[in-house]
Amino acid sequence: MKFVVVTGLSGAGKSQAMRCFEDLGYFCVDNLPPTLMCKFADACYKSQGKINKIALVIDIRGGDFFHKTFESLSELKKQGYRYDILYLEADDKTLIKRYKETRRKHPLSPNGRVVDGITEEREHLKELRENANYIINTSKLSIWQLRDKISELFGEEGQVEREISVTALSFGFKYGIPVDSDLVFDVRFLPNPYYIEELKGYSGEEKLVKDYVFSFDETNDFVDKLTDMLDFLIPKYKKEGKRQLIISIGCTGGRHRSVAISNKVYEILNHKGYKVNVQHRDIVEDVNRGVSKL
Secondary structure (H helix, E strand, O other): OEEEEEEEOOOOOHHHHHHHHHHOOOEEEEOOOHHHHHHHHHHHHOOOOOOOEEEEEOOHHHHHHHHHHHHHHHHHHHOOOOOEEEEEEOOHHHHHHHHHHHOOOEOOEOOOOHHHHHHHHHHHOHHHHHOOOEEEEOOOOOHHHHHHHHHHHHOOOOOOOOOOEEEEEEEEHHHOOOOOOOEEEEOOOOOOHHHOOOOOOOOOOOHHHHHHHOOOHHHHHHHHHHHHHHHHHHHHHHHOOOOEEEEEEEEOOOOOHHHHHHHHHHHHHHHOOOEEEEEEOOHHHHHHOOOOOO
16 A cells, blocks of 8 residues: 655645645545544555555644654554655745745744744654655746656556546537637538538438538648647647646537537547547537427
8 A cells, every 4th residue: 555644844835746646546635633644544454455545644734733743653654554755845935935925824823924934834844854755845846847746756657647638529609618618619610511401400420411511621621720730739738737628619509510520620639649538518409409300
């Protein structure tokens, strides 16, 4: 069982670290009283492998409980549980800046100067720092650089923590643009199968409509230009740490053109090796509002 105790200075990035551990498949608990560590470890051990990676934040917020940390860690070791201590820190200037930006109070100096709280906290955490297996100074790290370091230290070999998930989402403008869209493309400039009597009742999922939509040069030109753009954009989004990209493609009702083109984009991106799925938000909605299949 992997067991990581995450600790360090307030404002040094423990919350971001825990989000990374969650993405790596760890069962995470923030601000667990140290006296409960052994009981918690026992409960996880008895889960028969369902919980085999644990990350706990133990820090100064524990108040009087915090002073039992080493006693609890010693007991944990006696019971045969191996653990690593990850200590996060940053320089005073960076910590003060972060506190001013978030307007939070320091837990050890709620009514005084932040710098006084930081100084006192460093003293309280001195022994933990000395016993840490890993120390990360986050002063000059972006969120994603911190995530990379944690992934390198605690991720399994070959685990891709920052793989981006892409969704090609068709929709109808008359029902509104999807609120979670990252990129929105309007394909209403293409000829509409709705006005072809023998196609009206079908959807872009079916060959009749798909063949019609892609019988126009402008459709194929659009898809070529769109996929070229996505080839450029997706690695950039991934580099900046984006985890999910929603590409919304809309036509009037979300039943014909947008569906056919979203499916095509899915096929192309899937062939290129991206983690991609396709969804059609309004394909049923348009049927329910009066379009019936012939």
